[in-house]
Amino acid sequence: MDTGRIEKAIARGIELLGEFLPGAARLYFPLLHSVCVWAVRRIFNVRQEILAWQVWLEPEAIETKSDEFIASFFRRDERLRQSFGPELESEDKTALREAFAALYPVLGLEDVFLKDLFRAEIGSGEFRRIVSDFRSRIGRAIDDIAPALKETSLSRKLGALAREFASLGIHLLEDEDVQEMIIEGIRGKRIADGDA
């Protein structure tokens, strides 16, 4: 397995997505991650596999947390405590639960895709924005991917890329390492584009 070649293939994938989805860097991670996962599975139907992609939000587990656990989640983090000070003070359980549903997967469980999707808001501490944009931004990411995949040339090229990943032995790498390589590649592209 040649990790250098895998990295180069990831970089080519980022370039390819840049051509088809210009200015939509937030979509590159889920797309490339899907291609890599799909390469591992060696099921070569790109469009179907990528459209089946979804973020595992564990809605049931999140809905069932106790009020005490939710309050502790907000109090534990200095920045969250400040942002949601009024709700914590007035013990507005409904508002805290609503915010928790968006913030727990991003900050509590550290879902790698969601962290990347809300990278800017996490950096600037705009947690209320994560809450207000949560569903719509995830929905938009999926909506934006679907039409791009109708482009047969994109599907074909992603297919070739997945075959290449499979032949390079990407399945021998840890998932977390593959994710890190994709994030590093996208970060490099953003810096090169002045979008860091």
Place this chain on the structure above:
Amino acid sequence: MPKKFGNGQRLAAPVLAGIIILAVSVSCASHLKKAKIYYARAGQEEAALRTERAVALYKLARFEASVEAEKDPSIQVFLVKGLAEVNLAMWKEAEASFVKAFALGHDPAQAWASDAALLGLAASFEAIGLDDSAGGVYENLMRNSKFRPAVMTSASKRTEAVLRKSLGLTPKEKGKALSALLRDLDKLIEDDYACGLYHYLASQVCGHSGDHERGYSEAVVARELGLSSEIILRDNDNQLVFCYKKLKDLLPSPEKEEFEARHAAWAARWGWPGPETPDWKKN
């Protein structure tokens, strides 16, 4: 590129050799043998929290078993196929596979087929919003099934449903509902103590009932025994830290100091940078 990938040194030679041996042996084996190898590997990947790879291997196991079933149907091949389908939550397909294994003479497969059918029914109830009906099916399976995957799925589903419902109940009603659920979970723990999931679920229930001491202990046991996905493991760690903080505030001296020392030992064992910071929390 992170330095750790240089020359692929993260893959120790024995691991790489193992993978190569597996690949070579799989390529030479019959479809049934391949299905069994993929199924076994899927279990290992699942235990190592590599869920995506486990799913991929269960799919491969099912594919190979299906090819063999067409060519040379046997009890073994339908059992492997059915078990792979159970792990992929393909209840109807699993039921059909187990029925075929039963028809060929494997008696326990009849009960498994029936449990897979019930799980499919519960999933259909949920899909159309009949949560109470689904809850009844899960409760029945949780109490009566002898088929471990069906019991685990039902225990998870029922716990989620009861906890969700309990949020809107009066304290008295809530206490009653949580006690009944915990009694059923205790029975599962008694029968199958090594299943991390049951301890994780018990910890979640204790978090709601305010029994943070047991909530903490169950989360520790769940962590030690292992859980089926990274996301559940992380949620369990968060629960563990939550209970730890609660107990730290509640316990009087010298119990508090003893408890903190005990927790510090666990945290060191798990490689946590601090008592309230799991290893996966990077910031």
